[in-house]
Amino acid sequence: MIAQPTVQKQLKSIVKLSPHAVLLHGRFGVGLASAAQELALQLTNKPSIVRISPDEKGSIKIKTIRELYSFTRTKQDEKLIIILDEADTMQAPAQNALLKLLEEPPEHVMFILTAHTPQILLPTILSRVQKVEILPISNKQTDLLLDSLAVKDAKKCLQLKYMAEGLPAELTRLAQNEDYFKERSASIKEARGFIQGTTYKKLITSYKIGNDREKAMDLLRDIAHIVEISLKQKPSSSLAGLLANIVFTQEKLLADGNIRTQLLKLSVS
Template sequence: MKPIMHPASEKMLVAVVNNLPQSLLLTGAIGVGLGEISKYIASLRSVTPTIILPEKDEKIDLDKGIVSVDIMRRLYDETRTKAAGERIFIIDYAERMTGQAQNAFLKLLEEPGDGVYFILVSHSISKLLPTILSRTENLNMRSVSRKQSEELLDKLSVSDVKKRSQLLFMAEGLPAELTRLATNDDYFNKRSSIIRSARELLMGSTYQKMLIAQNYKDDRAATLLLLLDSTKILKKSIIDNPQIETIKRIEKILMAYQRIEENGNIRLCLARMVI
């Protein structure tokens, strides 16, 4: 099935597919649907791709797994086997590749097999080695338009005005995230809870803010969403009432986001941000 894409990004994608580079780096905002888009690229080449995902204890783990050097060694062996036609290997969550795994991938690029193509999927390319970035062609997928988001909600039969408003606040422009929120009540409730925490983080007392830091200290993924929601709330307030102080608050939150994304201590980073 064809994923929903911004028209400009779709045009670029078609051009790339017609002349597919050996290594393609697919980037974009979380929730834009990079995983589905990478598989769509393979389908346009009439190829069933092999998908590499993060693992922990030799099992796929999207929350805490990594793409290890052992996974890269298995990939190397697989690319050495002979096969008829093209083969496409999708490395999802490419930013989870360890340093050793990234170096192993570079060696793989030096000796590609015939008809072998790689698609790296990443929302955080700052974690990839500069040498990988220089040897891959980057295709950035833009967030879709408000109209496309509205049309998707129509297709998903979301008619309640309040629910539509909530969904668009959470994930306007992000079709994969919009679909998940609209079709998974548990996930929607979890995200709603995080947004409530984000509002409290911005407007609550110091005690309430420190309590949030305590509550989120063991969940890195939820903390990152908390900070993104906080910046989203502030950005919307800038439209109505532009203030330098608000911009400074956003910068402070983004700095905390970067530190936590780089495995900084969650409670300490949040505490520094709110004090």
């Protein structure tokens, strides 16, 4: 696993202390799933690992958490590590059920949660987990990863570095999947058009993807990515305000808000 030195130090501390619950959080594409798997394997020589991921509708349901509660009460000789991928996709009922698990953790069980938007989780859950932010890798680490992926073309390297911006999982996927690279290039172009376009063009885009939550979230991530880069190059109060509005819209969509309504509000903000 490629990680910032500070992140590596934190993960080593987790392995040493072995708390009952950990939250790994970071941006989309930073490699939370890989980090969780690597951490689980380091925690014990012969771990029993259970991995819970969102269902086909994109969320972890309360039924799954209740089943997990019963499962963890079964006596086991070996340490049980439960990875909850994208824990921030749980709605309030599922989160409350998880909270009960975290409040009464069996001695042999450790939870590893991952979340790209940890602020969506209940404060009571956040207070019961040890948090580690998985940060983007450095430019030097990015160059080493590109070398390991056998990307030699200078122009392609620059494109990949701009699109992934230190996110190793995203960089790897872009480098290895040409169809995905083309898809992401088109998405970033659309996001740039949303930022620079007229209100009318923004409204058209909002109506076009107003029934697709995944595409809407992808668009918001791309817009945020471009705005963040622009802010680093030249701070601007208007861009900072746009970024705040984007984050607010993302939170509304994650909380199951109406897609088209939220995008329309962003278009005229």
